[in-house]
Amino acid sequence: MQLLIDSPTNDVLVTTPKPRGRTIKALGVGKGDHANYLIQGDNLDVLKALMPSLQGMVRCVYIDPPYNTQENFAHYSDVAKHHDWLAELEERLVLLFRTLTKDGSLWISIDDLGLHYLKVACDRLFGRDKFVATIVWNHRETRENRRVFSFNHEYILVYAKDPVLFNSTRGDFPLSEEILARYKNPDNDPRGPWQSISANVQAGHAVASQFYDVVAPNGKRHFLPQGRCWAYNERRMREEIKQGNIWFGSDGNGAPRVKKFLKDVQRGMAPSTLWTADVAGTTTDAKKHIKSLFPDGHPFDTPKPEKLLHRILQIATQPGDLVLDAYLGSGTTASVAHKTGRRYIGIECGEHAVSICAQRLKMVAQGERGGISSEVDWRGGGGFGFVQAP
Ligand SMILES: C[S@@+](CC[C@H](N)C(=O)[O-])C[C@H]1O[C@@H](n2cnc3c(N)ncnc32)[C@H](O)[C@@H]1O
Known part of the structure; x- marks a missing residue:
């Protein structure tokens, strides 16, 4: 042997x-x-x-x-x-x-x-x-x-x-094909493909500064659903909107959603x-x-x-x-x-x-x-x- x-x-x-x-x-x-x-x-x-x-x-x-x-x-x-x-x-x-x-x-x-x-x-x-x-x-x-x-x-x-x-x-x-397919770029964002997640979250542990009306760039006011709060306080939300990180739908009238970019998904x-x-x-x-x-x-x-x-x-x-x-x-x-x-x-x-x-x-x-x-x-x-x- x-x-x-x-x-x-x-x-x-x-x-x-x-x-x-x-x-x-x-x-x-x-x-x-x-x-x-x-x-x-x-x-x-x-x-x-x-x-x-x-x-x-x-x-x-x-x-x-x-x-x-x-x-x-x-x-x-x-x-x-x-x-x-x-x-x-x-x-x-x-x-x-x-x-x-x-x-x-x-x-x-x-x-x-x-x-x-x-x-x-x-x-x-x-x-x-x-x-x-x-x-x-x-x-x-x-x-x-x-x-x-x-x-x-x-x-x-x-x-x-x-x-x-x-x-x-x-x-x-590595991200699966199925997950990658969720990232799209309908607004041709130069930062690349993104997917959106709800900008409001369960109000369980919320603080007072998370309750306000969000004003979209077109002036439309968005109110919180019952039992929810915004993911950010009002100042941060305004900043995120200014940075183009909040999506209001393709006609600008949709409920606010947070853009999550594929480039920021570090760990697979x-x-x-x-x-x-x-x-x-x-x-x-x-x-x-x-x-x-x-x-x-x-x-x-x-x-x-x-x-x-x-x-x-x-x-x-x-x-x-x-x-x-x-x-x-x-x-x-x-x-x-x-x-x-x-x-x-x-x-x-x-x-x-x-x-x-x-x-x-x-x-x-x-x-x-x-x-x-x-x-x-x-x-x-x-x-x-x-x-x-x-
Ligand atoms: C379930 S088998 C392992 C199978 C292995 N994962 C494979 O893919 O082939 C368990 C092995 O542990 C060995 N074994 C049991 N007691 C042991 C000990 N005290 N020292 C070393 N090997 C032992 C057995 O001879 C047996 O080959």
Whole structure:
């Protein structure tokens, strides 16, 4: 079997017939280090060994731990007593949270049975103020008729080291075609396309200076509807009208509306908490992808689609940031990180660290075309180090 051992810059692939394990402490994960690592071993031991160099270094932790489904999969067992399952996960979560940078975030895939226990545990371990969101992911489009309900979604719990900092530094998505279509320029405003929003708002927290009649440039007076106040006080409103920021309709007689210019929309769209199959892929997509990479033998049973990880890394990281997945499975997180220029550490205890993850990442480095490859125009390159935990 051939495995890739990284060169110091990861630019050159060096192959060796045997995994030449380095001591885990010697991994180069500091800022400026370009190395990617696949580590075979129990994540608790590995995290403990790595903690001195990993603490505060990881921009995004993503984990997809066994959900305790009581199933024995071909590559790992998912049968545990509920208490043991949660206790083992908690032990690792504490360490994983410590690896985060100040603007870092932790994402955990989980199903309906585990979500609520895990949410309470995470709130207790990290603090309720570190909670960011629960994402609902439509992971299957086919119906599951054997059960009382067809489970068509999973969850992703999101926590951040500092949710305010995370919010101001996270990635967002370009405005959709649908939203862009709302921006028009019926008055040929030289500032470009705009859309209008109501100039009056609910009067709940209004102050006295927000109640007056607005006088349009053509002299028409506009009165407030019941229970509403103007968004600005009278002086500011006059100034906004003078600046051409208030729209009174194409004939000048319409109710005042505030012009919002496309050029001022800095951040694109905030990510929604509802992730449909078309934007984040499905488990069926993921299995087909793995099957195409490993046509012989039993495919990995529970892979996540690359689209899902791509979305997470787009929100949580920038190219060059370090990503950590401590339950690597078939290697999806590492594959997506590799294709999108993030650095990564993937930990997997099973034999498939070698038979699937390492082989998959080798294919990725050689320009593998599945998953998100066409979306990100992936053409190959880079490498990774393989380490077996002692
Ligand atoms: C649900 S799978 C992850 C699937 C992965 N997200 C993917 O896309 O392929 C969970 C993985 O965690 C691994 N695992 C379970 N306990 C572990 C431990 N203590 N240390 C390292 N890996 C572990 C299992 O072997 C399994 O491959």
